[in-house]
Amino acid sequence: MTSLRLLAGALVFLAACGTGGGSGTATPSVVDPDGGDSVDASVPDDASASSDGAAAALILARPYAWRAPATGTSPAPVLIFLHGIGASGVAQDTLYLQLGDEAVRRGWAFASPDGTVGGDGRRFWNATDACCGGPRGNIDDVGYLSALLADLATKTSIDTRRVAVFGYSNGGFMAERFACDRASSLAAFVAFEGGGELDRSRCQPSAPVAALFLHGTTDPVVHIEGGVFSDTQLRYPALNDVMSTWQSRNNCSGPPVDTSVRLDLETPPLGAETEKHVAPGCLPSAPLQHFRIVGGVHIPGLTTGWRTPVFDFLEGAFAARIQ
Numbered sequence: 001m002t003s004l005r006l007l008a009g010a011l012v013f014l015a016a017c018g019t020g021g022g023s024g025t026a027t028p029s030v031v032d033p034d035g036g037d038s039v040d041a042s043v044p045d046d047a048s049a050s051s052d053g054a055a056a057a058l059i060l061a062r063p064y065a066w067r068a069p070a071t072g073t074s075p076a077p078v079l080i081f082l083h084g085i086g087a088s089g090v091a092q093d094t095l096y097l098q099l100g101d102e103a104v105r106r107g108w109a110f111a112s113p114d115g116t117v118g119g120d121g122r123r124f125w126n127a128t129d130a131c132c133g134g135p136r137g138n139i140d141d142v143g144y145l146s147a148l149l150a151d152l153a154t155k156t157s158i159d160t161r162r163v164a165v166f167g168y169s170n171g172g173f174m175a176e177r178f179a180c181d182r183a184s185s186l187a188a189f190v191a192f193e194g195g196g197e198l199d200r201s202r203c204q205p206s207a208p209v210a211a212l213f214l215h216g217t218t219d220p221v222v223h224i225e226g227g228v229f230s231d232t233q234l235r236y237p238a239l240n241d242v243m244s245t246w247q248s249r250n251n252c253s254g255p256p257v258d259t260s261v262r263l264d265l266e267t268p269p270l271g272a273e274t275e276k277h278v279a280p281g282c283l284p285s286a287p288l289q290h291f292r293i294v295g296g297v298h299i300p301g302l303t304t305g306w307r308t309p310v311f312d313f314l315e316g317a318f319a320a321r322i323q
C-alpha cells in the first residue's frame with residue numbers, strides 16, 4: 001500500500017540499524033515468505049500450532065533478540081514487541097520506542113522478534129485479512145509467537161500469567177491477532193497506530209484480555225475511522241469496531257468514554273494532547289482503554305514520559321490477574 005511504503009521509507013534507517021547481540025540476545029534473522037511448513041491459521045484458540053520439533057524449527061529459522069530483567073522478582077513478567085512494516089524489532093525499539101529499557105528496568109523480560117522479509121525486501125507480520133500488503137503465503141506468525149514464548153521460558157524465568165504484546169502499526173494488527181487466537185496465553189496487548197481483522201467474526205478470544213489502543217486522530221496511514229489501503233484495496237476496520245470485540249469479551253458495560261484525564265504523549269510540545277478513554281465496568285484483570293492522541297499522526301514524536309502510563313496500565317492488569 002502506498003501509504004505504508006511511505007512509512008517504510010521513513011523508517012528505513014530503523015530496518016538498517018542494529019540487531020541483537022551480546023548477553024541475553026539472539027541476532028534476528030528472516031525466512032522466505034513462502035518457505036517452511038504451512039499451518040492453518042484458523043486452528044482453534046490455544047490449540048497447538050505445531051509439534052515441539054516444528055516450533056523449534058520456527059525459532060531456529062527466525063531467532064529473536066531478548067533481554068533478561070535487570071531487577072525484580074522471579075518469575076518475571078514478559079513484554080514482546082512487534083515492529084512496524086519495513087523495520088526490525090531491535091532497531092525500531094532502540095531508536096524510537098525504547099520499550100526494552102523500561103521493561104528490564106521494571107523487572108520484566110523483553111523480546112523483540114522480527115517479521116518475515118517479503119518480496120519487496122521489507123519485514124512484515126502476517127497479521128489479518130486487512131493488513132498489510134500483498135500476498136503473504138502460508139506464514140503462521142501466531143504459531144511463531146507461541147513458539148517464541150515457549151523458547152523464552154527456557155532462557156529465563158518468566159511468569160506465564162503476566163505476558164503482554166505491544167505492536168506498532170503492522171505489529172499492532174499482529175498483536176490484536178495474537179490476542180484473538182491465543183487469549184489464554186496473553187494477559188494484555190497494546191496496539192499503537194494498529195488495527196485488527198476486518199471480519200470481526202474471525203476474532204473469537206477464548207478468554208478476556210486487557211487491551212490498550214494508542215491511536216492518533218489524524219493518522220493518515222491507518223485512519224482511526226477505518227479505510228482502504230490504496231495499492232491492495234484491502235479494507236481495514238474502524239478502531240471503534242476493533243474495540244467493540246474487547247468491550248464484549250472483557251465484560252465491559254459500554255465503550256471507552258473520555259475520563260477528562262489528559263496525558264502528554266506527543267512532542268513537539270502540544271500540552272496534554274491525549275485523551276484517556278476508559279470502558280466502564282470491565283473485569284479488573286481485563287480493562288479496555290484508548291489513549292486518543294488528538295492531532296496525532298502515524299509516527300508521532302514521543303515525550304520521554306510516554307511509556308509510563310502504558311506500563312502502568314499493563315502492571316495494573318497483571319496485578320488484578322494474579323490476585
